[in-house]
Amino acid sequence: MVRAARTSDVRAIRALVAPQAERRVLLNKEAVAYYESVSDFVVAEIAGAVVGCGALHVLWEDLGEVRTLVVDESALGSGVGSAVLRRLIERARELGLSRLFCLTFETEFFQRHGFEVIEGQAVDPEVYAELLRSYDEGVAEFLDLERVKPNTLGNTRMLRKL
Ligand SMILES: CC(C)(COP(=O)(O)OP(=O)(O)OC[C@H]1O[C@@H](n2cnc3c(N)ncnc32)[C@H](O)[C@@H]1OP(=O)(O)O)[C@@H](O)C(=O)NCCC(=O)NCCS
Numbered sequence: 001m002v003r004a005a006r007t008s009d010v011r012a013i014r015a016l017v018a019p020q021a022e023r024r025v026l027l028n029k030e031a032v033a034y035y036e037s038v039s040d041f042v043v044a045e046i047a048g049a050v051v052g053c054g055a056l057h058v059l060w061e062d063l064g065e066v067r068t069l070v071v072d073e074s075a076l077g078s079g080v081g082s083a084v085l086r087r088l089i090e091r092a093r094e095l096g097l098s099r100l101f102c103l104t105f106e107t108e109f110f111q112r113h114g115f116e117v118i119e120g121q122a123v124d125p126e127v128y129a130e131l132l133r134s135y136d137e138g139v140a141e142f143l144d145l146e147r148v149k150p151n152t153l154g155n156t157r158m159l160r161k162l
Pocket of ligand 1: 020025026066067068069070071072075076077078079080081082083103104105106109
């Protein structure tokens with residue numbers, strides 16, 4: 001079952017992220033950042049236990065980003081990640097977005113879900129200038145700013161039209 005995350009899921013979400021952050025696959029964030037963005041998140045449950053999560057973060061009028069998509073090791077390869085991503089895509093459409101971005105090592109998984117590898121920027125220079133005003137680390141990663149390059153090394157930039 002995939003459902004909207006609740007504040008009481010933040011501990012489980014952080015527990016899913018922790019091993020991936022250690023491997024530098026995902027960015028480690030402070031607890032407060034998860035509470036601030038809990039409404040971006042959905043979680044997947046099996047028998048009442050949270051085994052996966054993912055977030056949709058709106059970047060601009062037409063553009064969102066899939067963030068923090070993680071499945072617990074015990075549930076990998078059984079369709080949980082796909083179910084979470086499908087729900088995030090549904091949310092993106094409901095919000096009126098027409099493009100979804102992600103920054104990932106899991107290129108084959110995202111390709112199977114219709115994402116394509118992109119080079120360079122996904123927004124025009126005017127929107128780029130507006131996004132530069134954001135304090136969000138994820139936006140800085142999206143813009144590929146020099147100061148966050150050590151975090152994004154080896155990741156692939158991908159985009160899907162909705
Ligand atoms: C990317 C990630 C979320 C995918 O999660 P997942 O639950 O394993 O994804 P799925 O099970 O839907 O799909 C993965 C594989 O299972 C297969 N699969 C899908 N549904 C299946 C099912 N019902 N039964 C068996 N296998 C299935 C898929 O074909 C796919 O095969 P693969 O071995 O070629 O990859 C997971 O690998 C992960 O947590 N990665 C680390 C974090 C990360 O990098 N996140 C992305 C950046 S935000």
